[in-house]
Amino acid sequence: MIPESHPRYESLLLREKIVKAFKKGILADSGMIAHGRGEAFDYLLGEKTSNPAKSAIKAGAAAILLSKNPVFSVNGNTAALVAEEMVELCRISGGKLEINLFHRTPQRVNAIEHVLKHAGAEKVLGLDDEKLKYLEGIESPRATASASGIYDADVILVPLEDGDRAEILHKTGKIVITIDLNPLSRTSQMSSISIVDNIVRVLPLLIQEINQLKREKKENLQQILDNFDNQKNLKESLHVFKLKK
Numbered sequence: 001m002i003p004e005s006h007p008r009y010e011s012l013l014l015r016e017k018i019v020k021a022f023k024k025g026i027l028a029d030s031g032m033i034a035h036g037r038g039e040a041f042d043y044l045l046g047e048k049t050s051n052p053a054k055s056a057i058k059a060g061a062a063a064i065l066l067s068k069n070p071v072f073s074v075n076g077n078t079a080a081l082v083a084e085e086m087v088e089l090c091r092i093s094g095g096k097l098e099i100n101l102f103h104r105t106p107q108r109v110n111a112i113e114h115v116l117k118h119a120g121a122e123k124v125l126g127l128d129d130e131k132l133k134y135l136e137g138i139e140s141p142r143a144t145a146s147a148s149g150i151y152d153a154d155v156i157l158v159p160l161e162d163g164d165r166a167e168i169l170h171k172t173g174k175i176v177i178t179i180d181l182n183p184l185s186r187t188s189q190m191s192s193i194s195i196v197d198n199i200v201r202v203l204p205l206l207i208q209e210i211n212q213l214k215r216e217k218k219e220n221l222q223q224i225l226d227n228f229d230n231q232k233n234l235k236e237s238l239h240v241f242k243l244k245k
Helices: 009-023 029-045 051-066 076-093 106-118 163-171 186-190 199-213 218-226 230-243
Strands: 070-074 096-099 155-157 175-179 193-195
Touching (some): 009 076, 051 199, 051 218, 070 076, 076 096, 076 106, 076 199, 163 186, 186 193, 193 230
Parallel strands (some): 070 096, 175 193
C-alpha cells in the first residue's frame, strides 16, 4: 500500500501498474526498463506538461481530426497505463486500435486484446488470426500491420515507440504522432509530431483538445497543423529540461 502522502505517490502508482502488467503477461521484461528510463526523463521535466508539449498535443489533435483513417498503435506499456483513454480516443475520433509489439507472442497479443476489450474497445486490429501485412524496411516483429489499420492509415499515433518503425512510417508519407519523454530519441526526431510528455498526462489532454477542436473548420485545423514545426518544438522541449535545477 502506497500512502498518498508519499512525495512520489503518482510515480509509484504507475510503477506498480507496470509491474502488475508484467506479471500478467501484458508487458515484456524490457518494457519495465523502458518505463524506468521514461520515469527518469519525467522527473527532469518536473512531472508536468510543458508548453511545447501542449502545442504538440494541439497539432496532433488537428491531424487526427483531419485524418481519413487515423490508427492508434498499442503496445504493452500503453495497454498497462492508458487502455481506457486509448479506447475513448478511438471513440471520439472514429479511429482504430491496433496491437503492435516488438516482443510479440500470441500470449501477449491475447492479453493486450483482453485489456482493451475490458476497457470498452469494440474492435481491435493486429491480432494473430488476422491476415497481417508487413512494412518494408523493418526487420523486427513490429513490421506487422493490419491492412485496414496501420498499413492503410494516413495518421498514426505511436506512443512509446521504437525509432526504426517511426522513421519508416514517416517515410511512407504518413503523419506519425509520437509520445516520448526523450526529445533526443530517434523516435522523437523521426516523427511528424513529437509530444514530449508522460502518456498518462497526454491522453486526457489529447482527448480534451479533440473535443474542443471538433467545432473548428477544416481550414483552421489545417492551419494549426501547417504552423507546427516539430524540430523547433523539440528544441523548445530541450530548453524545458535545461531550465530544471
